[in-house]
Amino acid sequence: MGRTVATFHQLIEQSRARFAKYRRALRREDQQVFDDLFERVKYYAAAGSFETPWNPLDAIFLSLLLEQQKEIRALAERLRALEGNDANRSLAAGPLPGARGDGAVGD
DSSP states (O other): OOOSSOOHHHHHHHHHHHTHHHHHHSOHHHHHHHHHHHHHHGGGHHHHTTSOTTOHHHHHHHHHHHHHHHHHHHHHHHHHHHHHHHHHHHHHHSOOTTOOSSSOOOO
8 A cells, every 4th residue: 555645755845846846047147046945854854843834835945944044153153263263363463452552661
């Protein structure tokens, strides 16, 4: 006896096919981003399979939002680390705070 309920992977592919005309209307670089997004949704197939398949786009869009939020967090952490490194480097390499740089010596 075969499956009567589509798997989440099948629902993803059905949704992707539904947006085929939309994808074709995109610029080439946006088509690649579109394809990448649908590939990333597959990372959430286990969680998506728990969603009632009445509207698989809900789970697909939520998966995309989760993936983008992870990317935003990773970029924010990298930015904080880089800003911290720049602050440490400028303190180590630059003059002391309050130094006027005119050769005057304070008591």
